[in-house]
Each structure stands twice: as C-alpha cells, then as structure tokens.
Amino acid sequence: MNGMFCRGPLRRREFLRAGVLALGGLSLEDVLRRRATAQTTRETSVILFWMWGGPSQLETYDLKPQAPVEYRGPLRPIATNVPGLEICEYFPLQAAMADRFSIVRSLHHEMSAHNDGSIEVLTGKTPRVPDPTSQARSEHPDFGMIASHVRGPHPEGLPRYVGVQRQPFMTQPAYLGVAHKAFETGDPSAADYAPRNLTLASGLDNTRLEVRRELAGQFDRFRRDLDLRGSLTGMEIFRSAAFQMLTSQKVARAFDLSTEDPRLKERYGRHRWGQSCLLARRLAEAGVAVINIDATAPNDTTKHFSWDDHASAFHLDYAQRERLPQMDQALSALLLDLEARGLDRDVLVIACGEFGRTPRVTYAPTNFSNQPGVGRDHWPQAFSAFVAGGGLRMGQVVGATTARAEYPIADPVTPQDLLATVYRHLGIDAQQSIVDFSGRPVPILPDGRPISALI
Helix, strand or coil: CCCCCCCCCCCHHHHHHCCECCHHHCEHHHHHHHHHHHCCCCCCEEEEEECCCCCCHHHCCCCCCCCCHHHHCCCCEEECCCCCCEEECCCHHHHCCHHHEEEEEEECCCCCCHHHHHHHHHHCCCCCCCCCCCCCCCCCCCHHHHHHHHHCCCCCCCCCEEEEECCCCCCCCHHHCHHHCCEECECCCCCCCCCCCCHHHHCCCCCHHHHHHHHHHHHHHHHHHCCHHHHHHHHHHHHHHHHHHHCCHHHHHHCCHHHCCHHHHHHHCCCHHHHHHHHHHHHHHHCCCEEEEECCCCCCCCCCCCCCCCCCCCCHHHHHHHHHHHHHHHHHHHHHHHHHCCCCCCEEEEEECCCEECCCCEEECCCCCCCCEEECCEECCCEEEEEEECCCCCCCEECEECCCCCCEEECCECHHHHHHHHHHHHCCCCCCEEECCCCCEEECCCCCCCCHHHC
16 A cells, blocks of 8 residues: 555664665656656646635625625625626726636635634644644644655655745644655745755855855754654654755756746736746646645735734735735736646645635724724635636536625535645545555545536
C-alpha cells in the first residue's frame, strides 16, 4: 500500500539497507521511472487562492439584491458575459471573462471556528473535537502535503508543495513527515525579492559558510516539529530535499520573478496578491503540484489582515473596496496568462476560504471611520468558491442558496466533494489509504465525489 511508514525509528544501517530514498518511500527504480515519465508528460497543478478568515458570499459571488437591506449588505451585483450570472461590483475584470470560470455557491459544512473550518476544507477530515477558540491544529495532512507524498520527489529538485508567502498555519504533515510541509516563499512583491534558502542555486550569495548557517538554522526549526518515532526518516528527507533545492538551477529559475516582462507584472498588479499569482503561475509551469497563495492581506499597509469581517473590526464596504479590486486584477491576469501559455487545462485555480458569513449583517462602532462598522459573523452553512481551468466546464453556477444565502437549496457541495475534484485533477486516487504512526490505514478522503456539474 502506498505510503506505509515504519512505526519505530530506523537505525542508519537499516535505513540504507532498505534502499529507500525517503521522499514518499520511493525506491531508486521508482524515481528513475518517474524521471523518465516527467520528460514526456507535464504533471497537473492546483493553485489555491486561500482566503483565510471566511470571505462573505454576499459580498463576492452570491449577492442577494432582492433580500431585505439587513441581509443584502452594502454592495451591488453587476452582470457578467455569462447570461444570468452576476458577481460583485468590485469584480469588473472577472465579469468580462466569466465564461472562463465557474462559481460553486452551495458549499457547506458544520465547523464554525476558523481553524476547524480550515482543517475541514484543506484536509477533508472533520475535527474530532471542535475548538471554538481557533487554536486547533490538524491531525491529518492537507491536500498539498498529500500531493507531495503521492508524487514523490521532483526529478529536478522542485518542491511539490509551495506556500506563497506562507503555508496554512493550522495544517500539519502529521504521519507523512516534515518533508512534506510546504516550502514558504516569503512576500514576492518585496523589493529585490528572492526566496529564502535558495541563494546557492540562484547565485545571489555563494558564501558557503552563510549557506551552512542558514541550513543549520532551518534544520533546527524543523527538528522541533519532528515526532520522536519519525525523527531519523524525517531528517534524512529534509537534508536531501534541502540540498537538492539549493543546487538546482531549475528551482532558482522558477522563483526568479526578475525575468518577467514588467508589463506582465503590471497586469497582475504590483501588490502582494498580484505578484503572488504571478509567482504561482511560474511554479505551476515549472512543475510544482500545489501552490497555496496566502490571500490574507493584499499589501503591507492594509487594515484588513484577513477576511474575518466582524462589524467590530471592519466596515464591509471599506474592507472590500480595498481587497476585491486587487483580487480581481490578480485572478483575471492569472487566468489569461495560463490560457496564453496553453496551461489552462493543466492548472486548476480555486479561490475560497474556510466558510462564509452570516446572512444578516451586524453593526458596531469601529476605530477607523466615523460610521458604524457593518459586518457579518461566521457561517459555514453556505459559502462560495471560484473555480477555473483544469479542463473543467466553465461559465456556469453550481448550486444555489436560499433567497438570503442561508443554506443550499440545490446541488449541495461539501468540502470533500471539492477536494475529490482537486484530487481527480492531480491524478491522485482519493480512495487509497496512508498508514499512520499507529499502523492504522487512513483514507486520503473519507468521502466525497468530484463535482459532477464541473466534469
């Protein structure tokens, strides 16, 4: 069975005798076969624009202009180039190209805390004990970690899973081992951007002492994350991957935004989300399986650090006026760029968060305006997702909610269904199991089917 791990620590002699290259438990024969295949077949990728905090469905993709004022909120819908499909007024670029994406409006689950909802959406596993304080950490790996494990090491040293800016902080690799955590890039919109720990390959700094110091520091940080029984395997994996990344010119080129045409950079937007989407396109084109964009703040000066739009913290109109135009620019440029490069079938793009917001708006004083804050609270019972590419059916709406966006009333979709669609695109059998540290087989996805309307 793919993904079996030993229950106890391996002594070095036993580890070498096993003839395993550690990353994903592949043999030398497996790696050579994958290298040969990679030379003729481009693997598929997924880019997730991860809107942590819970974006409001009523201010993005499921507006209800006919609802009473206390439900419909301050923003208005606009028509798109798909008859009958309306989206938020701050999405004019997407409105002009709605035939290139689909909207799922009927996502739902029961986890009302940020971390619990995120774990549900990113792993497909429901937390056993919900944590209303949003301090929970996952017991199971997220889908990017699963993709890293199943696909194994990239023949040219690229990480299989990348967190643009950072990876989701509430998910952990658990029984897969620390080697399958996402490689974090830092902020690609920063001046003179260069990702951490790639200096040797990129040629920006070839001082061996400095490289060794940085690697040692990262080894120490990862060592704290290693479980006792998987420590040797995990460290060997990490050392091998770190060295290969440091010495790979393909890795360096994939992260090098300086080679991009300045006009294309402007098209994406010079802000954090725009350059994050541009970097994500480069990484998908190079062969990274999963790229998770941390879409929590569009720039360094933003007041609105997440999508958690409670009335006491934000005014929905002010917050969306800052966020949504930058999201609109970045996502529309990404779709057109992928299409121009012939990658729109190979790369699946999704934008969503862990849940939606309450249909009824709330009001409270705020510190940044002389008007009362208008916000919404957590609402997992109905939320939306933007889906594009991947060879799926575009230009449609999947599912529907009540007149006040409270619950699905047609074609309900679960996070597990969305993940089943993702795994299908990645060529991963979601029914297969991975053995955890106790020797128990854990299904990659306990339930869920690919969204039939998209296929």
